Amino acid sequence: MQTLKVPLIDISPLISKSQGNVDLISSVIQEISLACQNWGFFYVINHNIKESVISSVESESLNFFKLPKEIKSTVARFDGNFQGYSDTELTKQKLDWKQIFDFSPEDAFQSEVTSPLKGIGIHGKNQWPNDAILPNFKNTMTSYLKEVRNLGLVLMQAIFKGLEMDCSQIVDTQDLLEYCFSIKEDTSFGRLNYYPEYVSNGNNSNQLGVGPHSDAGVLTVLYQQEGVCSLQVLKDNTFYDIPPIKDSFVINIGDMTQVWSNGRYKAPIHRVLTNANKTRISIPFFLNPKYSCLVEPLCPREDQIYRPILWSEFRKGRVLGDYADLGEELQISHYLVK
Numbered sequence: 001m002q003t004l005k006v007p008l009i010d011i012s013p014l015i016s017k018s019q020g021n022v023d024l025i026s027s028v029i030q031e032i033s034l035a036c037q038n039w040g041f042f043y044v045i046n047h048n049i050k051e052s053v054i055s056s057v058e059s060e061s062l063n064f065f066k067l068p069k070e071i072k073s074t075v076a077r078f079d080g081n082f083q084g085y086s087d088t089e090l091t092k093q094k095l096d097w098k099q100i101f102d103f104s105p106e107d108a109f110q111s112e113v114t115s116p117l118k119g120i121g122i123h124g125k126n127q128w129p130n131d132a133i134l135p136n137f138k139n140t141m142t143s144y145l146k147e148v149r150n151l152g153l154v155l156m157q158a159i160f161k162g163l164e165m166d167c168s169q170i171v172d173t174q175d176l177l178e179y180c181f182s183i184k185e186d187t188s189f190g191r192l193n194y195y196p197e198y199v200s201n202g203n204n205s206n207q208l209g210v211g212p213h214s215d216a217g218v219l220t221v222l223y224q225q226e227g228v229c230s231l232q233v234l235k236d237n238t239f240y241d242i243p244p245i246k247d248s249f250v251i252n253i254g255d256m257t258q259v260w261s262n263g264r265y266k267a268p269i270h271r272v273l274t275n276a277n278k279t280r281i282s283i284p285f286f287l288n289p290k291y292s293c294l295v296e297p298l299c300p301r302e303d304q305i306y307r308p309i310l311w312s313e314f315r316k317g318r319v320l321g322d323y324a325d326l327g328e329e330l331q332i333s334h335y336l337v338k
């Protein structure tokens, strides 16, 4: 398998804005814009999330997945609550070879009652393993989520600025961020993925860890365990490896960013392979907008190829397509202007 040279971007100029040199910032924005056009994926380094924070998240994740199934099941997802543990995750109605644990920012909108997606069970309070069993788990995950969400917003601001430069149109990126993201109404979430070893019995040699898909939301910030290479991106009909790189996060854009860019940036199709002799941990954070956010191409002067998409409507369609045997999967192609 070939390795795609997904760009590695040093984002320190975006992080240390106060001393930031305008030219350095704008060259990072251009690198990000190019990566979004060519691959939809890029690595970031010098992101300012400490290695010690990431290694605690990784070790707490392993501690959780090593627990007996009866204990993990005490925090299992159930009808009406999407948070917590599952080993029956589907991608496009095929079973993934993995276990997961989902959690949202604690301050966020977690109420089923007031959710516009009421009834499809994607809301609910975070479910944390018992303190007596994993005393540090909740704190580790909640503080990580705050940091990684901030990083996601910094990157999104850069992406909005890049789109502004590309279309020579003034987009008030600060207004746009405020319109789309608010912690109280956040629909972002973190996920711990654990991929057990998989030995094919000959019948299903093409079992995948996660089947090919694009991420539905805005942007994904992914930590990958070192030493195991399983993530691949589809480009020009070939899957290319995206190996872990020390001290980096892998970033990919989601469908909503493809719409904002009017198709100039592609939300990449990616998949995860199984591994016969190693387990693997990966930790994505999915940055999503508020449900009321209407996503539409940002450059009004261009011919818009997409109609506006209400995030709540799109997410509902994707969830029904992915998780229940209902309907066809909702794709952004359904929103192409005819």
Ligand SMILES: O=C(O)CCC(=O)C(=O)O
Residues within 6 Å of the ligand: 191, 193, 210, 215, 222, 224, 230, 231, 270, 271, 272, 282, 283, 284
């Ligand atoms: O495990 C990975 O590397 C990526 C997982 C993924 O694509 C997802 O959870 O959406």
Ligand SMILES: [Fe+2]
Residues within 6 Å of the ligand: 213, 214, 215, 270
């Ligand atoms: Fe994904």
